[in-house]
Amino acid sequence: MTKRPVIGTKTMVVSPHYLASAAGARILQKGGNAFDAAVAVSAALAVVYPHMTGLGGDAFWLTYSADEGRVQAYNGSGRSGYGVHRGRFAGEAAIPRRGTRSAVTVPGMADSWDAVLSRYGRLPLAEVLEAAIDYASAGFPLSPDQHANTVLAGAALSPEAAAIYMPGGRIPKAGEKFVQKDLARSLSILASGGRDAFYKGEIAGAICDGLAEAGGYLLREDFADHRGNWCEPIRTDYHGYTVHQAPPNSQGFAALMALNILEKFDFGGIQHGSYEYYHLLVEAIKASFRDRDAVLTDPEFSEIPLDRLLDKTYAAQLAALISPRSAAALSSEPTGRDTAYAAVVDAEGNAVSFIQSLYFEFGSGTAPGGSGILLQNRGSFFSLDPAAVNTLEPHKRTFHTLMPAMACRDGKPAILYGTQGGEGQPQTQTLLLTRMLHYGMNPQQAVDEPRFVWGRTWGEPTQELTVESRVGDTVLEELAAAGHKVRKAADYDGLAGHAHVISIDDNGYRSGGTDPRCDGAAIGW
Template sequence: MKHVPAICLLFIAGFSLLSAQDRITGNLKASRSPVLAQNGMVATSHPLATQVGLDILKKGGTAVDAAIAANAALGLMEPTGSGIGGDLFAIVWDSKTQKLYGLNASGRSPKALSLDYFRKEGLEKIPSHGPLPVSVPGAVSGWFALHEKFGTLPMADLLEPAITYAEKGFPLTQLIAWYMGNSIPFFERQGFPNIRETYIAQNGGRLPGEGEIYRNPFLANTYRAIARGGRDAFYNGAIAKTMADFIQSQGGFLSVEDLATHTAEWVTPVSVNYRGYDVWELPPNGQGIAALQMLQILEGFDFSNIPFGSPQHLHLFTEAKKLAFEDRAKYYADPDFADVPVETLLSDAYAESRRSLISERAGKYEAGEISAGETIYMTTADRFGNMVSLIQSNYRGMGSGMVPPGLGFMLQDRGELFSLKEGQANTFAPGKRPFHTIIPAFITRDGKPWVSFGVMGGDFQPQGHSQIVMNLIDFGMNLQEAGDAPRWDHTGGSSPTGETGGTGAIRIESGIPYETVRDLMDRGHQVRFARGVYGGYQAILWDSAQKVYHGASESRKDGQAAGY
C-alpha cells in the first residue's frame, strides 16, 4: 500500500459517496445540480423522450400535450417499463382553475372470466405471465381523456415524434438494453407467440444491445392508426379485434366488448398535511394513500433531532410502513366493488392509534379495525403554470408476454394482483379493476403548486414517495439531492393478493452507515442488501417567488430533466 494515492485508499475502503462529498456546494447526496428553467420542464426516464416533451412545449403545447408525447415515446424507448398495453394514472395542476385533477385510466378484468374458473383450474394465485393476468389496457384512454380536457395541439402532432423514432430507430440506452436482454429471451423460452417477430425480426434478426439502433415499425403503424382514428381506433375496430382474438386464442378471456366498454375515470385526489405541506395522491384502486398513511404516522415524531440515515430514522420509517401496508392488504381495492374507508384511514385519530403501537423494537402488526421492475414515472410543466404528474406501466417488467400480432406492444399482466381468496376487498371479480401499485404524487403549499413527483417501483412506491417528502421537508434537501440520497426498502408483511408474511426485512442501499445497519439488527430487524429495487424518481418544483422551475431526474436510471 506504499505510495498509494489517498483517493485510491478511499475507494479501497469502500467509500461509495466520494464524488458526492467532493461537490463544492456541499450537497453531499446529490449526483448533480437541479436543472433550472423559466418556461417549461420535462423529466422522464429517457433523454430522447424528455427532448420529445420539450419540443412539444416549445411549439406551444401544454404540459399535458408534452406528457402524452413523452409517454408515447417511452412506450417505444422503454418497453420494459411502459407501453400502450398497460395502464395510466395522472395528477394535473390546472393553472386556470387553480385546482388538482386526478385521472384513473386503469383497465378492468375480462367480464367472461370468473373466480370459479381459477378454482376449477386449481389455481391459488393468478399466474404472472400468459393470457390470464391480462386486463383491459387503459393507457390510450388516459391519453385521450387528458387531451380532451387539457390538450391544445392535435394528437397526430403529439404522436409523430414517437412514430418517426419507431420507423427510423434510435440507440438503446444502457439500462433498457440490459432489461430487454433479459426479458426478451425469457419470453422466447416460454414459447410465447410474436416475440421474435416484434422485437427481433424487425432489427435484422438480432436483439440490439446498448448503443445499437432499435426499431419497432409495428408500433409505428399502431400509433399512426391512433393518430388518425382517435381513441376508437384502439378500443374498437381492427386493433381491438386483434387483441381480443389473440388473447382468446391463447386461452384467455379478453373480449372486444371488454375493450369497447372501457372508460377512464376522473377522480378527486386525496391529501394529508405534512408539517404545513399538502401531499396529494389518488384514491384506490391504487396504493397512493399508503404513502399518506405513512406520513400521518411519521408526523408525530420530531425529526428535527433525528438525522437522515440514522437508526431511529430507518426504524420509525419501517414501522410506519408495516402499519400502513397491513391496512393496504385489507382495505385497498376497486371502490366500485369494495367500501374503502379512505377518510378514516387518513384521519389524525386513526394515525395516532396506529402510531402508539410503535416501540423501539421491530414489530409485527395487523390491519387496524375500522367500523363501517417495472414502471415509468414522468412529469412535465409548461409556461402557463400547468404541471402533470404521470405514471404508466405494464406491471411486471415488460408485461404478460402476450404480444398481439403486428401491433408492436405487449399487454399488461396487472390482473396478477387480484386475490383469489373469497371475501377480501381485492378478490377477483369480472369487470373489476385490480389493486394497483403505480401512483403519481403532488405537493402543494398554501393552495399553490410546489412539487410534482413520483418514484416508480412496485411495492416500493409509497415508501419512495414518503422518503422524498421527508428528504425535502424534514431534511431540507434540494430536488435532485432528495432523489439521489440513499434509499431503503422494507419487503414482507401482508399483501392485497392474499399473501401474509412475518416482520419482513429491510433492504439497504449503499450509503447508509454500517452503524445504522448494526443498530437495526439489535432492534430485531432483518437487514439485507439488494440492487435495482429502489425505484426511479423524477420531479419538478415550482419556485413561485422567482418564477423558476427546478427539475430532477433519477441517477439510478437513464433519464434526464430538461427545460427551456
C-alpha cells in the same frame, strides 16, 4: 457525488428516458402546454422504455390547471373482462403471472391520453404522438435498462413478442438501433383515428383476435366498453403542504397515512441518514401497509374507509405504537415493480404528475395480433380466494400500485414526485418528501441519497428490508439489532426504482431531479 439539479425559469420535464423528456420539451417549444407535453412523454416512453410501459398498460394522472386552480385525478386503469372470473382458473392457486392467461384487464393508457388532451390539451393527438411514432418507425438507441431487463425476462416473452424484443433470437446490446414497425403502425392508427381506433376499431380487433387464438379471455366488447374516469384526488396536510394522491384503486392513500404518522414526530431531533430516520420511515410505512392490504381493491366492489384511514387521530394512534428500538412484525406480498414516472410543468403554471406501467417487466410477455403492443399482466394480482377483498370478479379493477404525487403550497403545485417500483412507491415517495421538507434538499439531492425498500421479494411474502450499502455499516447493524431483516444492496441498486422530482420555488423557478439508476433526463429553460 450528487449532481446539480436542472433549473428552469419557466418549464421543466422529467422522465426516466432522455428521448421521452426531449419529446415533451419539443411539444412545449412548439406551443403545446403541460398536458400536451405530458402525453407526448407518455407515448414516447411507451416506445423507448417498452419493458416498463406501453399502450397495453395503465396510467394514473394528477393534473393542475392554472385556469381552474385545482388538482384533478384521472384513473386510467383497466377492468377485468366480462368473461373473466375465478372459474377460469379453477384448480389453480393463483392467476398465472405471465402468458396470455395473465392478460385479463383492458389497457387503460390510450383512453387516458384522450381524456387529458380532450379536457386540457391544446394540440391534436396526431401532433402529440409524432415523436413516439418516429422513435418506433425509425428506431432509437436501445437503453441499457432495456437490455438488462431483456436479459432478465426475455425467456418469458411469447414467440411473437420475442421476435420484436429479441430479433433473430438474440438480445440487442445497449446502444443498438431498435425499431418497432408494428408498434409504429398501431400508434399511427391511433393518431389518425383517436381512442376509438384503439378500443372499438382495428387495434382492439387485432389484439382480441390474437388473444382468442392463444386462449386468452379479453373480448372486443371489453375494449369497447372501457372508459377511465376523472375523480377528486385524496389529500392530507403535511407541514404546510397539501399532498395529493390518486384515490383507490390506487395505493396512494398508504403514502398519505405514512405522512400523517410521521407528522407526530419531531424531525428537528432526527439526523438525516441515521438509524432513527430509516427505522421511523420503515415503521410508518409498515403501519400503512397493514391497512392497505386489508382494504384495497376496486371501491365499486368493496367500501374503503378513507375517512377513518386518513384521520389524524387514527394516525396518532398508529404513531404511538411505533417502538424506537424494535421492528414490527409484518409480511409483504410482492406487488410489481416495473413502471415509469414522469412530470411536466409549463410556463403558464400548469402541472402534470403521472405514472404508467405494464406491471412486470414486459408485462404478460404477449404482444398479440401483430399489433406490436405488449399487454400488461396487472390483473394477475387479483386473488382467487373468494374471501379476499381483491378477489377476481368480472369487470373489476384490481389493487393498483400506481400513485403519482403532487404537493401544493398555498393552492399551487410545489413538488411533483413519484417513482417506479410497486411496493417501493410509497416508500420512496416518503423518503423524497421528508428529505426536501425537513432537510432542505433539492430534487436531485433527494433522489440521489440512499434508499431502502421493505418487502417485495418475488415469489413469496417477505419481511426483508433491503438497504443500499451507502447508509453505512453502523446504521445497517443498528437496524438489524432492532429486528429488521436487513439485506445489504449495492449502491444505486435498481431494486430501489427510478424516482424523479420537480420542485417550484417561491420565485417560480423549476428544479428537476432524475434518477441515476435509469436513462432519464430533466429538461427545463
